[in-house]
Amino acid sequence: MTEPALVVQGLRKSYALPGGGRTTAVDDVSFSVPAGGSLGIVGESGSGKTTVARILVDLVRPDAGTITVNGRERTPGRRGGRMPLGPGARRAARLGRAREIQIVFQDPYVSLDPRLTARQCLRTALRLHGRYEGQAATDRIAELLDQVGLGKREGDARPRGLSGGQRQRLAIARALAVEPEVLVLDEAVAALDVSIQAQILRLLADIRRETGVALVFVSHDLAVVRHITDDTLVMRRGRAVETGPTARVLDTPADPYTRLLLSSVPHDGWDPAETVRLRAELAEL
Template sequence: MSTPVIELREVSVDFRTRSSLFKPQVLRGVDTVSLSVRRGQTLGIVGESGSGKSTAAKVLIGLIEPSAGQVLFGGEVVRRFDAATRKRIGRVVSVVFQDPATALNARMLVRDALSDPLEVHGIGNAASRRARVAELVGLVGLPQSVLDAIPAQLSGGQRQRVAIARALALEPEVIVADEPTSALDVSVRAQILNLLQDLKRELGLGMVFISHDIQTVRYIADDIAVMRHGKVVEFGPGSQVLSNPAQDYTRTLLEAAPSLLQAQKPHSLPHLLRSETRP
């Protein structure tokens, strides 16, 4: 089995809060979590709000330093969580956020938003960056005309495609998608999931897909980690976790989650995914 691109080993994250001026308290956001992501694999992380799933994702991309445990990047333990380390991880692990409207600069043309990561990392020259930007919009199924638009001129689905294109700019090995479809209409969610699946196959990407909706994760994840109160309470292949959950909490998520499947009756999500095509 290949070496994980990034791995958490018994990682915990503590946040200090103050209930009063003289009594600081420690809130454990993530508690002894072990996860790994490899190229070509999709890891789904599910749980209700406050379960620790987004905090775990921030550790995966180097934005939060763990209070305990180890983070391994390319098989090597990360010793320092400084700007240089975050930049190095950022070349290999990219992020797609929940709301593309806030993830993109409202005043920046799409072409500038897509070329910005290339400029920050000193990749190529002006001509090669222009070519890469044109390639990126085609890769996510958008016309070249969007390059001269600002985010407000695009639909929600188009903005999320731009955000995905931006995440692909540096040719990462892994994409971390944090609730990437929750701000979109149901039919558009299916299209974005289809796009992510296609990109995973075409580019050999690893992916971390984070959601509160376990019914949506079932269609995209190879393995599923169910989180509650900062802990991974259930982990395994998606088919196993969903067909024979070991935890009552997992069963509750399955019963309670509003899913694409439920919302699209009489159509199923797989039907929507097959019918959606990219130029």
């Protein structure tokens, strides 16, 4: 049987509070994503979904739990009793983990170097990870730009000369440059106009089909999640309260919190009073 692209088991993360005590951001969260699959992680602000995304890409160290990519455990800090690594080996290990899982953030402008053109940005990523040199790097950059729908003008432009949608396409190209197994998208279309959102979602669907990369799509937008994912995990207060095929979770939710999320989205015949009632009932549970 083929290994899942990503297996997450028992993730936990808590933070110290200024006045003492701790708050739990992620509490025993587990899920898996098959190669070429797509998982949506949804929930309100403070549900822990972004913390999960940051743990996946080593921006946050978990207190407990494991992360496995294609059968290889990659959880930071787990060395199996081996001797500590030196600085050079630690850097190589960190880059190796980065090549397995890449992330695209909501605002690409803050993650792109304003001094570099799109081509220079991609060349820097390839050089950092020791991927391609000389003409091979030039050819790979042209391939990446074409893959995300950017032309010669955009390739020669710096971030300030690109539109929001073009900057997000560049951020996706940079993430794909190292050929990751998993691509995490943290509210990656939330800041874009609806028409541009649709273009980026179509692009991601094409990339997923062409490359077989697994997607983890973190979002508060249930319409976006319905469009792009196969499965959905619903988080509340750091815990996973419901998971399953996206159509089932969003059409016939089993958990009261999922029903509350769905009732909070305006639609034809929407009754805000129903949302208030569901929230009150949930508070009593």
